[in-house]
Amino acid sequence: MEDLAAHIRAKIAAGTLPIPPDGAGKLWVGHGNGRQCDACDEAITAADREYEIDLSSDRTIWFHAKCLAAWHDARAKGLAHTPMATNGYGKQTARARLRDL
Numbered sequence: 001m002e003d004l005a006a007h008i009r010a011k012i013a014a015g016t017l018p019i020p021p022d023g024a025g026k027l028w029v030g031h032g033n034g035r036q037c038d039a040c041d042e043a044i045t046a047a048d049r050e051y052e053i054d055l056s057s058d059r060t061i062w063f064h065a066k067c068l069a070a071w072h073d074a075r076a077k078g079l080a081h082t083p084m085a086t087n088g089y090g091k092q093t094a095r096a097r098l099r100d101l
């Protein structure tokens with residue numbers, strides 16, 4: 001993936017990658033099993049760690065570790081330019097959550 005951040009922004013803009021307005025839902029971490037990553041579209045193999053996020057909108061998305069970080073980053077940047085920045089789920093929170101993993 002040459003520019004993961006740009007790829008993720010394009011998917012968000014196209015509506016194929018959700019950005020939940022009320023923050024990410026439950027997050028699960030496990031070994032990959034070949035499922036396609038929702039950010040980079042590549043397989044999450046057994047050698048990778050798989051991050052599964054259950055969004056409140058009944059949708060589940062899967063990421064590689066680096067893709068999850070890029071998604072959080074894209075969300076934080078996007079939210080900074082919209083009124084949703086006032087919902088308290090900004091970059092600081094995203095970083096704190098990543099640390100908690």
Ligand SMILES: [Zn+2]
Nearest residue numbers: 037040064067
């Ligand atoms: Zn990925």
